[in-house]
Amino acid sequence: MTxxxxxxxxxxxxxxxxxEMQFRVTVRRNRLLGQWAAExxxxxAEETDAYAKAxxxxxxxxxxxxxxxRKLVSDLTAAGVEVDESVVRRAIEDHTVEARRQLMQAE
Incomplete structure (x- = not known):
């Protein structure tokens, strides 16, 4: 049995x-997305950091x-940035890959 x-x-x-790794990738991805949208x-710089945390x-x-x-599309639209859901979904895919790469390099 052992x-x-x-x-x-x-x-x-x-x-x-x-x-745990998937959670860490998701958090890192969301931070990168916040920085992308803030740009x-x-x-x-201070607003970017706060927005990424949000x-x-x-x-x-x-x-x-x-x-x-919903948050990204709403905030970007409110800021006058031309964006739709498909652009945000593509950014999610791209930043997921980048977040996974960053975490793997850090280990």
Missing amino acids: TFDDRERAFETKYARDE KMKLT VVQADFEEAGDEDVI
Whole structure:
């Protein structure tokens, strides 16, 4: 039975590590998205930092990316930036890749 128990523990450990890594990628991605949007809105460095944190916080409203998409589209549109949902979705894809790359380099 110990071999089975060892395999089960190893699987649980891997699952927990994968979930933690996915969470870290999502948080990093949202921070990068906030910086991307802040640049488009021509915010100052201090405003950019605060806005990036606000985008990270927005992701905790509901599961999935829809809350972040709504925030970015709404804020960009309010700032007079021509943007639609497809542009934001593409930015999410691009920044997810970049966030994963940054985290892998850091390890």
